[in-house]
Amino acid sequence: MSTSSAIAIRDEQDEFDDKQVAILRNLGVEKANRGDLALFFHVCKRTGLDPFARQVYMIERWTKDGPKQSIQTGIDGFRLIAQRTCERTRETFGYEDTQWCGTDGQWADVWLSPAPPAAAKVTVVRNGQRFPAVALMTEYAQTKKDGHPTQMWATKGALMLAKCAEAAALRKAFPLDLSGLYTSDEMQQADSPASATVKANGTNALRQAVAPTPAEEPVDGDVIEAHVEEERTDTQPEPKLTAAQQRKLFALFKAKGIPEADQLSGIAFALGRQIESRTAMTAAEFETVVALLEQQPDVAEAGNE
Numbered sequence: 001m002s003t004s005s006a007i008a009i010r011d012e013q014d015e016f017d018d019k020q021v022a023i024l025r026n027l028g029v030e031k032a033n034r035g036d037l038a039l040f041f042h043v044c045k046r047t048g049l050d051p052f053a054r055q056v057y058m059i060e061r062w063t064k065d066g067p068k069q070s071i072q073t074g075i076d077g078f079r080l081i082a083q084r085t086c087e088r089t090r091e092t093f094g095y096e097d098t099q100w101c102g103t104d105g106q107w108a109d110v111w112l113s114p115a116p117p118a119a120a121k122v123t124v125v126r127n128g129q130r131f132p133a134v135a136l137m138t139e140y141a142q143t144k145k146d147g148h149p150t151q152m153w154a155t156k157g158a159l160m161l162a163k164c165a166e167a168a169a170l171r172k173a174f175p176l177d178l179s180g181l182y183t184s185d186e187m188q189q190a191d192s193p194a195s196a197t198v199k200a201n202g203t204n205a206l207r208q209a210v211a212p213t214p215a216e217e218p219v220d221g222d223v224i225e226a227h228v229e230e231e232r233t234d235t236q237p238e239p240k241l242t243a244a245q246q247r248k249l250f251a252l253f254k255a256k257g258i259p260e261a262d263q264l265s266g267i268a269f270a271l272g273r274q275i276e277s278r279t280a281m282t283a284a285e286f287e288t289v290v291a292l293l294e295q296q297p298d299v300a301e302a303g304n305e
Contacts, residue, residue, distance in 0.1 A: 007052050009044060016041050024051060029058045029069070036069040043071050043181065046266075047081050055080075061187070072184050075163045078170045085177050086126070089297060096123040096130070098162050116141070116149065116157025122165040124173040127297065133168035140164045142188035153188075160185055175292040176266065241279050245286050249278060252293045 007020055016024065016037055024037070032040065040051070040058050049056035056073040086093040099107045100117040111117050116137055123132040140161060141153045153160055167183040241249070253263050267278065267289055281289065 008050070009041075013041075013045075020052075024058075027051075027054070027057065031060055031067070032058055032069050040069070040071055047073075047077070047177065047181070048084060049073060049077050049080070056181075059187075070182070070187065071180070072182055072187060075167055075183050075185065078167055078178060078181075078183060081177050082124075082126075082170055082174050085174055091127040091297065092125070093127075094125045095166075096125060098122050098165070100158055100162070111158040116154065117161060120158065120161040120165040122162060122169045124166075124169040126173040129173075131169050131173035133165050133172060135161050135165035135168060137161055140186060140188070150188075176296060179292060241281055241283070241286055245283070246279065249286065249290065249293075252290065255298045256293055256296045257298075 007023055009016075009020070021037065024032075024040075029037070029040070036058065043049075044051050044056060047056065051057060055077050056071065058069050058071050060067050061070045062068075082093055085091075097109045099109055099121045100111040101107045101119040101121070102113065102115075103118050107121070118138075119134055119136050121132060121134045123130050125131070137157065141157070142150045143153075144150055148154070149157065163183065163185045167186055171178045171181070253260070258266060264278065267281065
């Protein structure tokens, strides 16, 4: 038996074994706890990506709650997941031409300027439905201590920005498969020296440095370099699901052809946290899961393609 097959995730597994955990810790997840590893295992199983081949990996990042493990992959991993999903559901999958835009606001399907573009737009087409996404250079470019882009972003800005836009578009088109998963290109700005400086200044300075103004809208995710949400001051537990909400969830899972054995893990993946039962969701989490499910084709519709 080869080394690769000896450590490969097996179909009957429901968690990493001791040998796999030891190898993962050598690959940089030594600070991950059991809950982190459980979520990472679920992502690996659900996406089919190989953590030992570095198709998907876990990295520690700083959030409003302190250090937190973040699961990432490359754009090729996103493409592979999208392709496998559409092969399974018998849907069509493609792209419109990538476009770039300068500070003049004019879009072009090829970027010829030596200066990096200001934005890139990628549109994924899944089963005839368009899922466009725009990535801005100011939001994604990794910078050096002097604030200028790193060499990769300075010399290959069009390529890097297009990959970020593609990842965002794929996540919109395949929410159940890619929700909570980000590419390394999207997260590079979090590794900029400015972000590290903010982290070193401590929690109070951090809040003051990055807290959004009242006019700003919150952004997806909870990476603290982008925005910090206001801490909740109430201590009352959020309401759980009603009987009607439980029936709706059951009906949606049935319509989408998702077996009961996969439902709980699917919810955990969508919410980015472990969950013991469907009824353990809050009302807000229920709406998130329902919105993701409703974007998926019904079993009958997929069969008619």
